[in-house]
Amino acid sequence: MQAVSVKLARKIVELDPLHIVGVVENINPSYGNVLLGPTFKKILGAESYKEKILGNTFRVSAGSFFQTNVVQAELLLRELRERVGESRFLLDLYSGVGLFSITLADKAQRVIGVEENPFSYFDALHNAYINDQANVEFVQGKAEGVIMGLGKPDVVVLDPPRAGLHDDVIAGLHYLRPERIFYVSCNPRSFARDALNLIGIGYELVHISPYDFFPHTPHVEVLSEFRLKV
Incomplete structure (x- = not known):
């Protein structure tokens, strides 16, 4: 699964390499209307810009x-x-x-x-x-x-x-x-x-x-x- 995630992240970065500095996965286990969960995992590149x-x-x-x-x-x-x-x-x-x-x-x-x-x-x-x-x-x-x-x-x-x-x-x-x-x-x-x-x-x-x-x-x-x- 991790290898697939990295491959997908590279494809995302290739879409706009000048502006996309990284790909981060957010994990939201809740079913409410809050968009983001508490856990972030870096897949590729930087975690901030x-x-x-x-x-x-x-x-x-x-x-x-x-x-x-x-x-x-x-x-x-x-x-x-x-x-x-x-x-x-x-x-x-x-x-x-x-x-x-x-x-x-x-x-x-x-x-x-x-x-x-x-x-x-x-x-x-x-x-x-x-x-x-x-x-x-x-x-x-x-x-x-x-x-x-x-x-x-x-x-x-x-x-x-x-x-x-x-x-x-x-x-x-x-x-x-x-x-x-x-x-x-x-x-x-x-x-x-x-x-x-x-x-x-x-x-x-x-x-x-x-x-x-x-x-x-x-x-x-x-x-x-x-x-x-x-």
């Missing part, structure tokens, strides 16, 4: 999440950098491999990223190190479980999965009351729900920009900014 965005290098392992449309991601990040301004403490929830935390590191005195996925978390630690971002740290855990124990940020960046924000994240934001919240969403339905919840706890939606991360599909990514009402 590197992406360079706005001068920073990011390692992305097979089990980690990363934006699939790098061109649109760069455009979104450029706008985010323009809007975020200078801050004392920036909290990046659902931080993945550190894309937002590291890209915005020079905009804040302190940055903390929170990520549940262990593969993304360890990639984020590695990426902060290779990009020499000493003011960036990462915490592994669910956003709703750790938000109350990290201090009071003045800026929060949110990039949740399609399901959107957990109720306890909304409650944590209500308690912490950061001055500004930047919310990146790939699901208009959950974003609309969360936007109403943020407005309900005292925020105003002041800006929203759509990005075509998924061309020729009905899906759209949005970057939004919420400000605390005075």
Whole structure:
């Protein structure tokens, strides 16, 4: 079976040898709707790849999440950098491999990223190190479980999965009351729900920009900014 797997992996790499750096098998023993299981096995080549965005290098392992449309991601990040301004403490929830935390590191005195996925978390630690971002740290855990124990940020960046924000994240934001919240969403339905919840706890939606991360599909990514009402 292993010999067949290696042979198949070589055929896959031959399809695009300039861009396919490795073949990894994921084993998911469950029957639920979770796509990936906990076990990854390298069949051929590398177990991760590197992406360079706005001068920073990011390692992305097979089990980690990363934006699939790098061109649109760069455009979104450029706008985010323009809007975020200078801050004392920036909290990046659902931080993945550190894309937002590291890209915005020079905009804040302190940055903390929170990520549940262990593969993304360890990639984020590695990426902060290779990009020499000493003011960036990462915490592994669910956003709703750790938000109350990290201090009071003045800026929060949110990039949740399609399901959107957990109720306890909304409650944590209500308690912490950061001055500004930047919310990146790939699901208009959950974003609309969360936007109403943020407005309900005292925020105003002041800006929203759509990005075509998924061309020729009905899906759209949005970057939004919420400000605390005075």
